[in-house]
Amino acid sequence: xxxxxxxxxxxxxxxxxxxxxxxxxxxxxxxxxxxxxxxxxxxxxxxxxxxxxxxxxxxxxxxxxxxxxxxxxxxxxxxxxxxxxxxxxxxxxxxxxxxxxxxxxxxxxxxxxxxxxxxxxxxxxxxxxxxxxxxxxxxxxxxxxxxxxxxxxxxxxxxxxxxxxxxxxxxxxxxxxxxxxxxxxxxxxxxxxxxxxxxxxxxxxxxxxxxxxxxxxxxxxxxxxxxxxxxxxxxxxxxxxxxxxxxxxxxxxxxxxxxxxxxxxxxxxxxxxxxxxxxxxxxxxxxxxxxxxxxxxxxxxxxxxxxxxxxxxxxxxxxxxxxxxxxxxxxxxxxxxxxxxxxxxxxxxxxxxxxxxxxxxxxxxxxxxxxxxxxxxxxxxxxxxxxxxxxxxxxxxxxxxxxxxxxxxxxxxxxxxxxxxxxxxxxxxxxxxxxxxxxxxxxxxxxxxxxxxxxxxxxxxxxxxxxxxxxxxxxxxxxxxxxxxxxxxxxxxxxxxxxxxxxxxxxxxxxxxxxxxxxxxxxxxxxxxxxxxxxxxxxxxxxxxxxxxxxxxxxxxxxxxxxxxxxxxxxxxxxxxxxxxxxxxxxxxxxxxxxxxxxxxxxxxxxxxxxxxxxxxxxxxxxxxxxxxxxxxxxxxxxxxxxxxxxxxxxxxxxxxxxxxxxxxxxxxxxxxxxxxxxxxxxxxxxxxxxxxxxxxxxxxxxxxxxxxxxxxxxxxxxxxxxxxxxxxxxxxxxxxxxxxxxxxxxxxxxxxxxxxxxxxxxxxxxxxxxxxxxxxxxxxxxxxxxxxxxxxxxxxxxxxxxxxxxxxxxxxxxxxxxxxxxxxxxxxxxxxxxxxxxxxxxxxxxxxxxxxxxxxxxxxxxxxxxxxxxxxxxxxxxxxx
Amino acid sequence: xxxxxxxxxxxxxxxxxxxxxxxxxxxxxxxxxxxxxxxxxxxxxxxxxxxxxxxxxxxxxxxxxxxxxxxxxxxxxxxxxxxxxxxxxxxxxxxxxxxxxxxxxxxxxxxx
Numbered sequence: 001x002x003x004x005x006x007x008x009x010x011x012x013x014x015x016x017x018x019x020x021x022x023x024x025x026x027x028x029x030x031x032x033x034x035x036x037x038x039x040x041x042x043x044x045x046x047x048x049x050x051x052x053x054x055x056x057x058x059x060x061x062x063x064x065x066x067x068x069x070x071x072x073x074x075x076x077x078x079x080x081x082x083x084x085x086x087x088x089x090x091x092x093x094x095x096x097x098x099x100x101x102x103x104x105x106x107x108x109x110x111x112x113x114x115x116x117x118x119x120x121x122x123x124x125x126x127x128x129x130x131x132x133x134x135x136x137x138x139x140x141x142x143x144x145x146x147x148x149x150x151x152x153x154x155x156x157x158x159x160x161x162x163x164x165x166x167x168x169x170x171x172x173x174x175x176x177x178x179x180x181x182x183x184x185x186x187x188x189x190x191x192x193x194x195x196x197x198x199x200x201x202x203x204x205x206x207x208x209x210x211x212x213x214x215x216x217x218x219x220x221x222x223x224x225x226x227x228x229x230x231x232x233x234x235x236x237x238x239x240x241x242x243x244x245x246x247x248x249x250x251x252x253x254x255x256x257x258x259x260x261x262x263x264x265x266x267x268x269x270x271x272x273x274x275x276x277x278x279x280x281x282x283x284x285x286x287x288x289x290x291x292x293x294x295x296x297x298x299x300x301x302x303x304x305x306x307x308x309x310x311x312x313x314x315x316x317x318x319x320x321x322x323x324x325x326x327x328x329x330x331x332x333x334x335x336x337x338x339x340x341x342x343x344x345x346x347x348x349x350x351x352x353x354x355x356x357x358x359x360x361x362x363x364x365x366x367x368x369x370x371x372x373x374x375x376x377x378x379x380x381x382x383x384x385x386x387x388x389x390x391x392x393x394x395x396x397x398x399x400x401x402x403x404x405x406x407x408x409x410x411x412x413x414x415x416x417x418x419x420x421x422x423x424x425x426x427x428x429x430x431x432x433x434x435x436x437x438x439x440x441x442x443x444x445x446x447x448x449x450x451x452x453x454x455x456x457x458x459x460x461x462x463x464x465x466x467x468x469x470x471x472x473x474x475x476x477x478x479x480x481x482x483x484x485x486x487x488x489x490x491x492x493x494x495x496x497x498x499x500x501x502x503x504x505x506x507x508x509x510x511x512x513x514x515x516x517x518x519x520x521x522x523x524x525x526x527x528x529x530x531x532x533x534x535x536x537x538x539x540x541x542x543x544x545x546x547x548x549x550x551x552x553x554x555x556x557x558x559x560x561x562x563x564x565x566x567x568x569x570x571x572x573x574x575x576x577x578x579x580x581x582x583x584x585x586x587x588x589x590x591x592x593x594x595x596x597x598x599x600x601x602x603x604x605x606x607x608x609x610x611x612x613x614x615x616x617x618x619x620x621x622x623x624x625x626x627x628x629x630x631x632x633x634x635x636x637x638x639x640x641x642x643x644x645x646x647x648x649x650x651x652x653x654x655x656x657x658x659x660x661x662x663x664x665x666x667x668x669x670x671x672x673x674x675x676x677x678x679x680x681x682x683x684x685x686x687x688x689x690x691x692x693x694x695x696x697x698x699x700x701x702x703x704x705x706x707x708x709x710x711x712x713x714x715x716x717x718x719x720x721x722x723x724x725x726x727x728x729x730x731x732x733x734x735x736x737x738x739x740x741x742x743x744x745x746x747x748x749x750x751x752x753x754x755x756x757x758x759x760x761x762x763x764x765x766x767x768x769x770x771x772x773x774x775x776x777x778x779x780x781x782x783x784x785x786x787x788x789x790x791x792x793x794x795x796x797x798x799x800x801x802x803x804x805x806x807x808x809x810x811x812x813x814x815x816x817x818x819x820x821x822x823x824x825x826x827x828x829x830x831x832x833x834x835x836x837x838x839x840x841x842x843x844x845x846x847x848x849x850x851x852x853x854x855x856x857x858x859x860x861x862x863x864x865x866x867x868x869x870x871x872x873x874x875x876x877x878x879x880x881x882x
Numbered sequence: 883x884x885x886x887x888x889x890x891x892x893x894x895x896x897x898x899x900x901x902x903x904x905x906x907x908x909x910x911x912x913x914x915x916x917x918x919x920x921x922x923x924x925x926x927x928x929x930x931x932x933x934x935x936x937x938x939x940x941x942x943x944x945x946x947x948x949x950x951x952x953x954x955x956x957x958x959x960x961x962x963x964x965x966x967x968x969x970x971x972x973x974x975x976x977x978x979x980x981x982x983x984x985x986x987x988x989x990x991x992x993x994x
Binding site: 020021023024025027028030031032034035053054055056059060063064066067068 | 908909910913914927928929931932933936937940951953955956957958
């Protein structure tokens with residue numbers, strides 16, 4: 001075997017230069033013999049002496065070969081072929097390394113590509129890091145906003161901003177031409193686009209005249225609308241379109257990547273045309289809500305800007321009724337922070353998980369290379385003895401490492417692309433911009449370089465050590481430092497794995513809780529229908545249309561009940577009021593600013609029937625009461641318990657007081673029932689008490705476009721849908737109809753936790769798999785190294801069980817140590833997950849125990865397999881083992 | 883180890899170029915000629931000779947061609963190229979300067 005190895009190595013370090021050189025040398029030798037014969041020597045002696053003088057030919061051959069420029073390129077080819085042969089001989093090692101690298105690179109690249117879009121995406125504005133959003137925030141509206149009553153004052157007196165602009169929210173509008181469509185029109189200040197640093201791709205921005213009250217009607221259209229209506233015809237600019245029945249001139253086209261700072265859908269931008277003086281009169285004198293954005297002056301930071309805005313805020317605060325003053329705060333933050341508030345946490349957790357997986361992968365590759373290096377110590381010593389230079393040996397190992405890394409990287413890129421598609425497919429719509437995530441070349445390069453470095457570093461470590469002469473002679477090769485390194489790596493892997501597994505188990509448990517929770521209402525067989533009407537077409541109010549539509553929908557076969565509401569549980573927009581604003585007649589009001597907020601819905605009696613929300617007390621609403629002058633409400637159990645802790649709620653009167661700007665008497669309602677609690681703060685959010693107002697038919701002005709029909713039907717939506725459209729079209733042929741089912745909406749809400757759980761679960765699985773591979777590799781390597789020792793022990797009378805204990809003991813020790821380290825890390829890391837969890841403590845002992853147990857079982861199995869194999873060794877074979 | 887390793891690095895190249903200056907010659911001839919001219923002081927073994935010849939050839943200073951030797955053996959003849967001739971002149975120049983300089987240093991050492 002040695003001899004075979006030698007001949008292979010000889011082939012490696014030398015390389016037969018073609019016969020020419022041999023012939024040349026032959027000639028030299030022949031001439032030499034001739035010369036000696038000529039000098040009088042006899043032929044035999046001349047030949048002998050010439051040969052002695054001549055010396056070895058190999059070295060000459062080799063040196064001649066090395067004179068060739070670029071000769072080392074040939075050795076690269078040799079290295080490659082040698083490495084390939086080595087890989088073929090050691091297929092398990094090769095496959096494991098490539099698979100580990102592929103998993104590491106694939107997962108890391110995919111997740112970085114996703115997270116990059118979320119955390120580090122550049123916004124489509126010039127110098128986006130200088131843009132902020134500012135305004136007030138309060139408990140009912142945590143995202144900052146401003147009001148027309150004070151915004152203009154702030155705008156004129158502020159110092160930290162170079163430019164201040166606003167948009168006044170999201171408005172539905174309809175394109176009232178042939179093929180009418182429902183669009184999103186947003187009204188903005190004239191300097192909106194310049195402040196954001198956005199240039200129209202065609203046409204121009206609004207002129208100041210167009211932003212004056214009653215100025216010329218102008219619109220900028222989105223690239224999407226430009227494509228769908230005008231097929232990107234440049235002549236669209238200056239065309240006139242009909243919006244809600246008015247002629248509006250298209251003045252410009254927005255860039256393709258344009259988006260609003262609050263990410264609303266945008267089809268059309270219109271100048272806001274706000275009359276500043278009017279803002280101090282409308283909406284009880286506080287003005288309409290405006291969302292303000294600004295560009296910081298050079299050198300001003302966000303906290304500095306906030307400090308400079310503080311005096312203006314304090315001034316405005318004086319003007320807020322004292323009762324609720326404390327509830328308002330000044331908020332100034334970058335647009336990115338405003339957009340990503342919710343996504344940050346999930347992104348960081350994802351990043352942490354993937355870094356853990358990358359670390360495990362690197363540790364795995366390192367320990368595999370290190371084990372292989374130790375096993376090859378002797379081979380390296382032999383090659384060194386045969387004349388291979390140290391540089392040459394290092395290059396050889398490096399070549400192998402790089403080849404593996406490249407193979408791993410290639411497989412990793414394919415995996416990354418697949419993973420990314422899976423992520424996008426299962427991602428909830430709530431994660432912004434995920435769908436636009438692409439594999440980022442920089443990230444691919446980064447991870448490839450990391451794993452290359454990792455492989456290279458650990459690949460050449462054994463070669464760097466000058467092969468010891470002892471390694472040649474020693475019958476037993478063992479390298480202590482490397483073995484310690486491998487053990488440490490295993491402990492690290494197990495530790496990281498515990499962290500990942502417990503994190504994943506927390507999310508799985510949390511998701512389970514989420515799915516199993518009682519929403520307090522029926523989600524099956526409920527269809528929702530939303531018909532956003534055009535105000536302009538209904539000068540007499542929308543009530544008439546909605547009542548007729550309600551009656552028409554009842555006629556649909558298979559629809560057993562039709563309810564109406566202005567909002568839908570368990571999530572999404574809903575009206576609300578402060579608890580303190582609800583006064584029970586004859587009782588002192590709750591102290592202002594206390595009690596939080598109350599969800600307010602305007603519903604029809606069938607709302608409770610369709611959603612199967614039980615009325616636990618009282619008669620509830622009746623159809624007749626819809627025409628009554630009296631106002632009726634149903635309160636949720638929670639609200640009843642708080643407002644009427646020791647009396648019957650039914651028949652009590654509740655007054656909804658309003659601030660204008662001082663407390664004034666408001667409408668009074670009679671409590672007609674108490675309904676069971678329903679989730680209304682999203683799936684994970686805190687529920688608020690809820691009050692249902694009976695939608696009165698006597699207040700047509702109170703009906704807005706925000707009306708949902710709830711249809712109870714056992715027929716599938718695909719059957720009922722066309723009938724619904726048909727019925728609505730009979731009433732208003734150009735009214736858009738949007739349909740959904742409650743169960744789909746609820747399922748969408750669970751998308752995000754499902755996404756988080758699936759990802760972390762995937763990473764935990766990857767981590768576990770790789771850690772197990774690493775552990776298996778190390779233990780089986782140790783077992784092989786100790787084969788001889790095992791033979792001796794068995795010859796001396798050790799039982800197979802003793803051997804099992806000897807080999808497995810080492811693995812189990814590592815597992816235990818890693819487990820303890822990991823549990824510590826997991827307990828610390830779980831704090832990070834707290835906000836992602838639902839109804840699970842971040843330190844749930846059962847889950848941590850389960851995660852550790854799972855790891856323990858799998859890891860011990862990975863140890864026992866090679867350990868058992870070690871006990872199967874025949875003592876005689878083991879003793880002879882070289 | 884052949885004795886020629888004692889030669890200064892690059893000196894062997896110079897010797898070979900100089901030896902080939904009169905006309906093409908095969909490897910054996912080059913070695914013999916150097917030995918004769920140096921009165922048996924410089925003996926070039928094949929282990930140094932052939933790598934040097936190959937090196938010079940790769941550098942383009944000499945070219946090789948197969949021909950038959952004086953005793954009708956097939957032999958590889960080396961000849962100076964134009965570049966080789968220029969190189970020889972440069973190296974001779976360098977060598978003269980160098981040896982003169984070394985001579986100066988050594989004579990001063992000896993006299994002091």
